[in-house]
Amino acid sequence: MTFAPEWLTLRENADAEARSGELVEVVRATLVNRNPLTIRDLGCGTGSMGRWLAGRLGGVQHWVLHDRDPRLLGLAEASMSELKDVTVETREGDLTSLKAADLAGADLVTCSALLDLLTTDEMNALAVACVEAHVPALFTLSVAGRIELEPAEPLDAVFQDAFNAHQRRVVDGRRLLGPDAPAAAEKAFVAAGASVRTESSPWRLDAGALTREWLKGWVGAAVEQEPALAGEASEYLRRRSEASAVVHHVDLLAIPRAV
Template identity: 90%
Template sequence: MTFAPEWLALREKADAEARSTELVEVVRATLVNRNPLTIRDLGCGTGSMGRWLAGRLGGVQHWVLHDRDPRLLELAEASMSELKDVTVETREGDLTSLNAAELEGADLVTCSALLDLLTTNEMNALAVACVEAHVPALFTLSVAGRIEFDPAEPLDAAFQDAFNAHQRRVVDGRRLLGPDAPAAAEEAFVAAGASVRTAQSPWRLDADSLLGEWLKGWVGAAVEQEPARAAEASEYLRRRSTASAVVHHVDLLAIPAKS
C-alpha cells in the first residue's frame, strides 16, 4: 500500500502537533551518550517523521529511510538532506522482512502511522528484531479506532465500526491489525523483553481541508466495508464536514533491556 505525497503533506502539520514530545524526551535521555546517531525510519513516506524528530534529538545524525515507494523515497531524501547535521540514505523494499541483523548498529528505529498496516505475525517479528538488535523503537500515530465528533450524532458509531472493520480486512492473504495495532505492538514488545511506554497522540481537526480529505477517506472505507451505508453516506459526510473531530492515535516507545 502506498500513499499520495499530497495526502502526506496535508496531514504533516496535524501529525507534528499530535506526536508525543514526552516520549521524545525519554528517547533523548536513553541516547544521551551516543553521537552520531543512526536512525532507521520504517515506511518513511516523504520524511515527515525525520523532519519532526531530527531537531528534537539534536547532534549529528544518519537516517536510513525505508519505503516501498521509490517516489516517496526520493522526496524524503531530498527534504531531509537539507537538515543541519543530518545525512541520509534510502532503502527501497518490503520492510516486513527486516531482522535483527539488518538493524544492528542502529541507535533508534522509528515509524509513523504504519503499524495498522502490519499483521500480528509481522508486528511480533518486528518487535523481536528490535529487541534482539538492542535498539529502542519509537512508533508514533498508530490509529486507535476511536473518533469523537462535536457535535456527535447517532450515525457516528455505525460509520466508526464499519471503518474499523475495513482496517482489519484481509489483503492478499494478510489480516491487517488496523486499530488493534497499539495493543498488539505493546504486547509484542513486552513479550520480547522490552519496557514499553505509551502516550496518546490525537489529531484535533476543525472544519478545514484536512478534515474534509480525511472524512472522505474514512466514510469511503466504511461504505466499502458495508455497502448498505452508501445511501446515507453523502448526507452524513456533508453534516460531519462542518463538525470538529478528535481522531485518536497512540505513540509507543519500547526500550530493550540492557544485555
C-alpha cells in the same frame, strides 16, 4: 499499500502537533551518550517523521529511510538532506520481513502511522528484531479506532465500526491489525523483552481541508466495508463537512532491557 504525497503533506502539521514530546525526552535521555546517531525510519513516506524528530534529538544524525514507494523515498531524501547535521540514505522494499541483522548499527528505529498495516505475526517479528538488535523503537500515530465528531450524532458510531472493520480486513492473505495495532505492539515488545511506555497522540481537527479529506477517506472505507451504508454516505458527509474531530492515536516507545 502506498499513499499520495499530497495526503502526507496535508496531514504533516496535524501529525507534528499530535506526537508525544514526552516520549522524545525519554529517547533523548536513553541516547544521551551516543553521537552521531543512526536512525532507521520505517515507512518513511515523504520524511515527515524525520523532519519532526531530527531537531528534537539534536546532534549529528544519519537517517536510513525505508519505504516501498521510490517516489516517496526520493521526496524524503531530498527534504531531509537539507536538515542541518543530517545525512540520509534510502532503502526501497518490503518492511514486513526485517530481521535483527537488518537493524544492526541503529541507535533508534522509528515509524509513523504504519503499524495498522502490519499483521500480528509481522508485528511480533518486528518487535523481536528490535529487541535482538538492542535498539529502542519509537512508533508514533498508531490508529486507536476511536473518533469524536462535534456535534455528535448516532451515525458516527456506525461509520466508525465499519471503518474499523475495514482496517482489520484481509489483504493478499494478510489480516491487518488496524486499530488493534497499539495493543498488539505493546504485547509484542513486552514479550520480546522490552520496557514499553505509551502516550495518547490524538489529532485535534477543526473544520478545514484536512478534516474534509480525512472524513472523505474514512467514510469511503466504511462504505467499502459495508456497502449498505452507501445510501447514507453523501448526506452524512454533507452534514459532517464542518464538524470538528478528535482522531485518537497512540505513540509507543519500547526500550530493550539490555539497552
